[in-house]
Amino acid sequence: MSQQFNYDIAHLIGATVLMAGFGLLYQRRVFAVLNTFAFQALALAAAAAWQAHIQDAPHLYFTAAIALLFKALAVPFALHWLVERLGIHRTVETALSIGWTMIVGVALVALSIMLVLPVTAAASALTRESLALAMSVVLLGMLMMITRRNAVTQVVGFMALENGLILAAVSAKGMPLVVEISIAFSVLVAMTLFGIFFFRIRERFDSLDVAYLESYRGDRS
Amino acid sequence: MTLNAVIAAGQGNPLLWILAIPLAAAGFLAVLPSWRLASWLNIAVSGATFVTSLSLFVHRPPDSRLLFIDDFNIYLVALTTFVGFTTAIFSAGYISRESASARLSDLHLRFYHSMYQAFLFTMLLALTANNTGVMWVAVEAATLTTVLMVSLYRTREAIEAAWKYFILCSVGIGLALFGTTLVYLAAQPVMGDGADAMAWTLLITRAAEFHPDLLNLAFVFLLVGYGTKVGLAPLHAWLPDAHAEGPTPISAVLSGLLLNVALYALLRFKMLIAANPETLAPGPLMIMMGLSSLFLSGFMLYRRGDIKRLFAYSSIEHMGLITFAFGMGGPLANFAGLLHMTMHSLTKSGIFFAVGAITQNAGTKRLADIRGLTVSHPILGWGFAIAVLAIAGLPPMGVFMSEFLVVSSTFARQPLLAIPLILALLVAFAALITRLQAMLFGAPPPSPRQAHGNVTALGTVLAYGPLWLHVILVVIAGLWLPEPLVRWFETVAKLLG
Numbered sequence: 001m002s003q004q005f006n007y008d009i010a011h012l013i014g015a016t017v018l019m020a021g022f023g024l025l026y027q028r029r030v031f032a033v034l035n036t037f038a039f040q041a042l043a044l045a046a047a048a049a050w051q052a053h054i055q056d057a058p059h060l061y062f063t064a065a066i067a068l069l070f071k072a073l074a075v076p077f078a079l080h081w082l083v084e085r086l087g088i089h090r091t092v093e094t095a096l097s098i099g100w101t102m103i104v105g106v107a108l109v110a111l112s113i114m115l116v117l118p119v120t121a122a123a124s125a126l127t128r129e130s131l132a133l134a135m136s137v138v139l140l141g142m143l144m145m146i147t148r149r150n151a152v153t154q155v156v157g158f159m160a161l162e163n164g165l166i167l168a169a170v171s172a173k174g175m176p177l178v179v180e181i182s183i184a185f186s187v188l189v190a191m192t193l194f195g196i197f198f199f200r201i202r203e204r205f206d207s208l209d210v211a212y213l214e215s216y217r218g219d220r221s
Numbered sequence: 222m223t224l225n226a227v228i229a230a231g232q233g234n235p236l237l238w239i240l241a242i243p244l245a246a247a248g249f250l251a252v253l254p255s256w257r258l259a260s261w262l263n264i265a266v267s268g269a270t271f272v273t274s275l276s277l278f279v280h281r282p283p284d285s286r287l288l289f290i291d292d293f294n295i296y297l298v299a300l301t302t303f304v305g306f307t308t309a310i311f312s313a314g315y316i317s318r319e320s321a322s323a324r325l326s327d328l329h330l331r332f333y334h335s336m337y338q339a340f341l342f343t344m345l346l347a348l349t350a351n352n353t354g355v356m357w358v359a360v361e362a363a364t365l366t367t368v369l370m371v372s373l374y375r376t377r378e379a380i381e382a383a384w385k386y387f388i389l390c391s392v393g394i395g396l397a398l399f400g401t402t403l404v405y406l407a408a409q410p411v412m413g414d415g416a417d418a419m420a421w422t423l424l425i426t427r428a429a430e431f432h433p434d435l436l437n438l439a440f441v442f443l444l445v446g447y448g449t450k451v452g453l454a455p456l457h458a459w460l461p462d463a464h465a466e467g468p469t470p471i472s473a474v475l476s477g478l479l480l481n482v483a484l485y486a487l488l489r490f491k492m493l494i495a496a497n498p499e500t501l502a503p504g505p506l507m508i509m510m511g512l513s514s515l516f517l518s519g520f521m522l523y524r525r526g527d528i529k530r531l532f533a534y535s536s537i538e539h540m541g542l543i544t545f546a547f548g549m550g551g552p553l554a555n556f557a558g559l560l561h562m563t564m565h566s567l568t569k570s571g572i573f574f575a576v577g578a579i580t581q582n583a584g585t586k587r588l589a590d591i592r593g594l595t596v597s598h599p600i601l602g603w604g605f606a607i608a609v610l611a612i613a614g615l616p617p618m619g620v621f622m623s624e625f626l627v628v629s630s631t632f633a634r635q636p637l638l639a640i641p642l643i644l645a646l647l648v649a650f651a652a653l654i655t656r657l658q659a660m661l662f663g664a665p666p667p668s669p670r671q672a673h674g675n676v677t678a679l680g681t682v683l684a685y686g687p688l689w690l691h692v693i694l695v696v697i698a699g700l701w702l703p704e705p706l707v708r709w710f711e712t713v714a715k716l717l718g
C-alpha cells in the first residue's frame with residue numbers, strides 16, 4: 001500500500017470522528033447523544049487501530065481496545081442505565097440554540113485549521129491534518145460542555161473533548177505513554193459516572209441541571 | 222527477583238523511597254480499620270518521607286529516564302514533604318475532634334487517610350518526573366484524589382464544590398495534555414521518536430532547535446490548562462468552593478502544595494520556551510492573568526462571609542502575584558517568584574491550620590460569628606494574627622520580602638505596571654487587616670462551644686504546634702535566608718529566563 005493511501009484512510013477516520021463531534025451538537029434527546037457518542041468512540045478506536053497499523057506501533061492497539069470496550073460500549077451503557085435509573089430528563093437542555101451552536105462549531109473548526117496548518121508547516125502531512133482534526137474535536141467538545149446544561153450531556157462533552165486528545169496523541173508519531181494516558185482518562189471518566197450515581201446528584205440537587213450549582217456561590221453571610 | 226532488583230535500586234536512590242513510602246502507605250491505610258492508629262501512622266509516614274527527602278540535600282541521585290532532581294524541584298520536594306508532614310500532625314488533632322462531633326464515619330476516615338498519602342504521592346511524582354507525560358498523569362491523579370477528599374462530608378455544598386472542581390479541572394488538564402502533545406510534536410523532529418522527546422533533562426538541552434510556532438501554540442494550551450489548576454482568574458471558579466467545603470487539612474495542602482505543583486508544571490514548560498530564542502515572549506500573557514487574579518481576588522476579599530473562602534481568595538491573589546513575577550521575568554523577579562512560592566505555601570497552610578481550630582472551636586465558618594480570638598484562645602489567636610499579618614505582606618515576615626522584591630523589580634523594568642500591582646496589593650492588604658481586627662479583638666461570643674471537653678497537653682501541641690512552627694519559619698525567612706537556598710533560587714531564576 002502506498003503512503004498516500006495510508007494518509008487518506010487516516011484522514012477519513014479522523015474526519016469521521018469530527019463529524020460525530022458535530023453530530024453530538026444537534027441531538028435533542030439524551031439517548032441520541034449517547035448513541036452518537038458511542039459512534040464517535042468507535043471511530044476513535046478505528047483511528048487508533050489504523051495508526052497502530054501504519055506506524056507499526058502495537059501498543060496503540062491497546063488504546064484502540066480501551067476506546068472500543070470502555071468508551072464505545074461500557075460508558076454509553078452505564079450512562080443509559082443511569083439516565084433511566086435516576087429518571088433524568090430525556091431531552092437536552094440547551095443554553096445556546098442548536099443553530100447557533102452549529103455556526104460556532106463551524107467557526108471553531110475553521111479556527112483550528114487556520115491555527116494549526118501554518119504552524120506545523122515543517123511536520124509531516126499526516127501529523128498536520130490529524131492535529132487540525134483533533135484540535136477541532138477538542139474545541140467542539142468544549143463547546144458542547146458550555147452550551148449544554150444537563151450534567152450527563154456535559155460529561156459526554158468532556159469525553160468528546162478527551163476523544164480529540166487521544167486522537168492527537170495517537171497521531172503524534174511515536175509518542176510514548178499514550179496507553180497510560182488513555183487509562184488515566186478512563187479512570188477519570190469512571191469516577192465521574194461513579195460520582196453521579198453514588199452521590200445521587202439528582203436526588204440532592206433535584207436535577208442534574210448544572211445551573212442549580214450556580215445558585216450556590218457560597219456566600220451565606 | 223524483580224522485587225529484589227527494585228529494592229537494590231532503591232537503596233541507592235532516595236527518590237524512589239520518597240515515592241514508594243507514600244504509595245505503600247496509601248495502600249496500607251486503606252485496609253487499616255482503626256482511624257486513631259491511622260492518624261498516627263499518617264504522621265509517622267509523612268515524617269519518614271520528609272526525612273528521606275532531606276537526604277537529597279546531602280546526596281543528589283543521578284537523573285534517570287523516569288525521575289530527576291535539579292535545583293528547581295529539590296526545594297519544592299522538600300517543601301511538599303515538610304508541609305505534608307506538618308499537615309498530617311494538624312490533621313490528627315483535627316480528625317479526632319471531628320470524629321467526636323460524629324460528622325465522619327470510620328469508613329470515611331479510613332478513606333481520608335489513604336487518599337491523603339495517595340495525594341502526597343501524586344504531587345511528589347509530578348515534581349520529580351523526568352517526563353512530560355508522567356507529570357501530566359500525576360497532576361491528573363492529584364486532581365482525582367483531591368476531588369474525593371473535597372466531597373468527604375457528603376453535604377450538598379461539598380458535593381457541588383467537588384463537582385465544579387472536577388468538571389473545571391478535568392477540562393483544564395485535558396487542555397494541558399493537548400499542550401503536552403504539541404510540545405512532543407515540536408521536539409520529535411529534533412529528538413527522534415519515543416521517550417527522549419518527553420524527557421525534561423534532554424528537552425532543555427536542545428529546545429533552541431524546536432519549531433517555535435508549535436511551542437507558542439503549546440504554551441497557550443498549557444497556560445490555560447495548568448493555569449486552571451493554579452487558580453488564575455478567570456479560571457479560578459473552582460478554587461474557593463473546593464477550599465471552603467473540604468476538610469480543613471485538605472484546604473491547607475490544596476493551597477500550600479497543589480497550586481505550587483501546577484505552577485511548577487507551567488514553569489517547566491516556560492523554561493523550554495525561554496530556551497528557544499524565536500518563540501514569542503510568554504511574559505505578557507502571564508502578567509495579564511496574574512494582574513487580573515490580583516485585582517479580582519483583592520476586591521472579592523471584602524465581601525466574604527466565610528472564613529475559609531476568605532483565605533481561598535487570598536490564595537488566588539498570591540498565585541496571581543507569583544505568576545505576575547514570573548511573567549516579568551529576569552533574575553530578580555524570578556527569584557522573588559520562587560521565594561514567594563515558598564513563603565506563601567508555608568504561611569497559607571499555617572493559616573489554614575489556625576482556621577481549622579477556629580472553626581471547630583466556634584462551630585461555624587461565618588466570619589461574623591468569630592470574634593475575640595485573642596481573649597478566648599490566646600495561643601491560637603496570636604499565632605493566627607502573625608500568620609495573617611504575614612500573608613497581608615507586613616515586615617519583617619518572609620512574604621513581605623518577596624513582595625517587596627516583586628514590586629521593586631517591576632519598578633525597575635516596567636514602572637507603569639507597578640502602579641496597578643501596588644494598587645491591587647493595597648486593596649487586598651486593607652481587606653485582610655479589617656477582617657483580622659474583627660476576628661481578634663472585641664468580646665468573644667457569649668458561649669464558646671466546647672466541642673472537646675478536656676484539652677490535654679498533647680492535644681494542644683497537635684493543634685497549635687504546626688501553626689507556630691510555620692509562623693516561626695516565615696519570620697526567620699524574613700530576616701535570614703540560608704545560603705544554599707539563595708544559590709538554588711539564583712540558578713533556577715536564570716533558567717526561567
